[in-house]
Amino acid sequence: MSHKVAILGASGYTGAELVRLISTHPDMEIAALTGDRKAGMGMGEVFPFLRHLDLPPLCRIEEVDFATIDLAFCALPHATSQNVIKALPSDLKVIDLSADFRLRDGAVYRKWYGKEHDAPELQAVAVYGLTEFYRDEIRAARLVAGTGCNAATGQYALRPLISAGVIDLDEIIINLITGVSGAGRSLKENLLHAELSEGTNAYAIGGTHRHLAEFDQEFSLLAGRKVEVQFTPHLAPMNRGILGNVYVQGDGRQVYDTLAAAYAGEPFIQMLPFGAAPSTHDVRGSNYVHVGVASDRRPGRAQVFVALDNLTKGSSGQALQNANLMLGIEETTGLRLAPLFP
Amino acid sequence: MSHKVAILGASGYTGAELVRLISTHPDMEIAALTGDRKAGMGMGEVFPFLRHLDLPPLCRIEEVDFATIDLAFCALPHATSQNVIKALPSDLKVIDLSADFRLRDGAVYRKWYGKEHDAPELQAVAVYGLTEFYRDEIRAARLVAGTGCNAATGQYALRPLISAGVIDLDEIIINLITGVSGAGRSLKENLLHAELSEGTNAYAIGGTHRHLAEFDQEFSLLAGRKVEVQFTPHLAPMNRGILGNVYVQGDGRQVYDTLAAAYAGEPFIQMLPFGAAPSTHDVRGSNYVHVGVASDRRPGRAQVFVALDNLTKGSSGQALQNANLMLGIEETTGLRLAPLFP
Amino acid sequence: MSHKVAILGASGYTGAELVRLISTHPDMEIAALTGDRKAGMGMGEVFPFLRHLDLPPLCRIEEVDFATIDLAFCALPHATSQNVIKALPSDLKVIDLSADFRLRDGAVYRKWYGKEHDAPELQAVAVYGLTEFYRDEIRAARLVAGTGCNAATGQYALRPLISAGVIDLDEIIINLITGVSGAGRSLKENLLHAELSEGTNAYAIGGTHRHLAEFDQEFSLLAGRKVEVQFTPHLAPMNRGILGNVYVQGDGRQVYDTLAAAYAGEPFIQMLPFGAAPSTHDVRGSNYVHVGVASDRRPGRAQVFVALDNLTKGSSGQALQNANLMLGIEETTGLRLAPLFP
């Protein structure tokens, strides 16, 4: 049976990635695509790589007949989603890919996003969408909040370790290298090929990146105490991919074994052999996550490496995995595509 | 029903691309993978992007039980394939991805490849694998010769035009820009990132590229007279993709209409609107071909643009499409994957 | 003796490239930098790569005391330059890097740029800035019009051949691959790293690129008859560099000898051996031009390859070379910097 889905905000990268993935999903059909500024255009005009598909044209949200829709993906910009979702039929299943419903606490939202939340009642019920750790809640949810792509990366490295109590909670450093599609289709000088290719830089330095709020919320909840990590992302000249290099204080073998046990049955998480480093090249365009662990030469220090594709497992692939759960479809359906290499 | 296939020479890019594509093919199963120098290793070691798959380890060709194999893909280097294929069971269906069986004439083979062919009897019966133009022959073939990736690109631009007699056969220029994976996994200084990125150059200039032999053979056959084109490939810093810009003398609109008519029912060939230029970005990782046509400001001159992915439609995707035909599977099975963008 | 120069419009790539080059020029001093939208900022803020230099801050054009300036480089956008230059002191030496003064004929300007020229009296006296071919006029000029970067590339391949009458004037095809900095610092989706890297496409197809106007003007003047070429640029994922592949009908050896003779004494033009193809990698960041020639397998057909850096020899380096001539400085001063490789 085919489930009908809508993608709100289909003219950005995460929207297009959803279309790409759903285009070969056997049990899902795209029934509506919205894009306010590009309403009336075909997806093949906005994204020529999708021109072979038979898709509904982009329309305005008001034009969608939600009565015929089983689930809506909301791929709108941060701070826009909350009002749009508030106005949707209250029984419609929704997956939001923005940051709007990731934080459960209104005050924390205000602190990091600089505004009052417009739908606090939804904020309270939204389920955090990190599939492997919220699977049951997601299955039963009406509204799921997709995680930040950096936030997902750091959590894959750390959640089992925090739960198991095998690392020092005060000495965690999350060092990330991220691809540029994480910044979306925004027109900024530093995202131009001429300025981005052939170089790298850190950004949002000094503990200012908003995904810290997700780390704080989730790690503190897991640990039952306040946990604050140090987190620095770097921008590298690659379109897709995040490489997390997470510095922890703990025993390397114990770290490895804890992660291996936690991810033993997970269809998308691959543990590398101990001492091996993953590469973002090897997960590009896929929903797979590669995890590696190494001990430092000094006992009691280790590193966890996580490679994933920010647009797939870090965003739209995660959303589709969650949609499968919410719609009663087998969780991995449509998501087994192999990475693209080279 | 699942068909069992073997991939001979699976440790190169075209072999790995076959594995990627077949991994989500519903009716095909990889029963054997060979790689002489890497025999004994797992594919996930040779290509970590495939580590999530449950695959047979690489073995030596002699170790394969061909009695259980329905079709073998031969992804070995040029000049190696011919002897390997000669030694295979004579009723085994084979698709060769090398250049060994593209040329039907022994003398022409000798001229371009500098050696006598070791299996002239097979050379005579091999079917040229450009699916859209040899569909019936491929369906009935025992041995299919995959085309050169550049050769495919040029032929998609030109075959219908030559057949229809709408261009001057003596004034054809095929200008190509190709991605580096076309050179395979060869260790050469000019293929290093440090030497290839951020620049471009022509190569095999002056009418020396071996794919000219394919153009000569196919175009002369179509035209019923000798046709010689001018052909220059350029190497650009991209891993996948070929952009053909084919200069012809003829009426632009007639050129467009001829191509549009020829490709009207083709599942993988997309005609762009008249005057639009395709981009290799829009076909990356897919089996789709985008075709555009523009008239020059001077009447009687036009350009045909063709974008395809050299590893997919130009090589392994083409091979899989042909395998579907040879095995009686619906032609597009496993090949509808959308391109990867960005 | 140090000559004082101003750079008007210093916040774009050509302005910054002028600063880069002049920073090690022994006889030139940057006395003023303008940038209307960024007035008040330091160049090191706008372009951190220049932060080691002691430069005047960006100011508004009105704030420059042109009485103290020996020569002004005008690196403003097309159609903006003409009014700015008209308002400058009439005895100030000026080099314009925009398209505004490249075309001598008002009607031709109107046709290609869609507006009436605002300074036709200057249009008539401006000298076309292709140094090697207008050296004496440039030395004596008050206003020099920098050439288009694509236009320079095509002319280096063709001017000596047209002058010598060794090629068919009706069968010239200029095929170019250009780096993205040629598009300037403009914020457009297709110039984003995510959309530009790892792929290529033709643009301004069908005889619509404005540099055709320069080819028409210059080649017709040289030939003493109307010459119209076919010209298609392609965008490749590289920041600097243009590779011209110019298809001509003529004898390859004669073509080579004609070019070699024409460029024998030129300090910046390097002839490669016959049959060798230049690469943009080998001229990056420099004022050098590499020229190669190959014969096709069919007699009477040849190709000329030209590689140069669009921002240096194609724009700011050319401008500095011309400034040297206009100020009586040895022509190559400050321009002998070797290319950057890798």
Add this chain to the structure above:
Amino acid sequence: MSHKVAILGASGYTGAELVRLISTHPDMEIAALTGDRKAGMGMGEVFPFLRHLDLPPLCRIEEVDFATIDLAFCALPHATSQNVIKALPSDLKVIDLSADFRLRDGAVYRKWYGKEHDAPELQAVAVYGLTEFYRDEIRAARLVAGTGCNAATGQYALRPLISAGVIDLDEIIINLITGVSGAGRSLKENLLHAELSEGTNAYAIGGTHRHLAEFDQEFSLLAGRKVEVQFTPHLAPMNRGILGNVYVQGDGRQVYDTLAAAYAGEPFIQMLPFGAAPSTHDVRGSNYVHVGVASDRRPGRAQVFVALDNLTKGSSGQALQNANLMLGIEETTGLRLAPLFP
């Protein structure tokens, strides 16, 4: 007065970079170039980007008349240099760019490089070539050992902090992102464009990178106690550049002020404003180093960022700066070239 220099091992990237830099040095002349495997070839054949220069052809070391040479740069592979340098005239000034003379202790050398040193007597007298910290010793040295490029990066971040005692010596993490030219012109699969572009990975993880030996030696010497840092390099798809992100425990402002004071008079080291992050884009091709500092949100934790070009300041530019000192030339001569951007 022009000093005559030889470059031994000129066919690699550091050798070619030396030629690039020296080509516009007013007081230095390249009198000999050696390259055993390419002896007899011109540098313009080996590196076409140098074809405009009038250089001696590559020869074998035995063919060089060292009596006419004032200083030799030795750009040979690790473990090769020591025997070559041992055989040179004992009064010849030498700068070695390999790792052979960086470590003063024979046992430490043996541990990290797995062999006995062949010239321990030279090992004892070689001066470590980090110019800003060994200026006087370098001026007087006969043999200078160029530092590792990663080692230089980490030391620019840390030396003043260790000397001043403002950070916790047991909690130092050096996280680096490096460009691929640091690996030299080696033919390895992971350095191919097809495998390196568009992705990133850590390497030499777990405290195994040989530059750790330099950190250990230098930091322990400075601190007067054993100091062991954690160090992980990542490979990013860029040809030049290293970005160091060094995590320290100390007061951010004090860290900044300490570095600013230490580098106040340094011609090549640029302190960014507090809280700003440098980018490798802004130092490409130059001898400049950009240094930034940020405090974490948690008091007592800070980060130091260092951007430099591995081939210039990290290797050949450093060598030339040292050569200037050794030959009595003004230290910055020939090294003021601005970075190349974009």
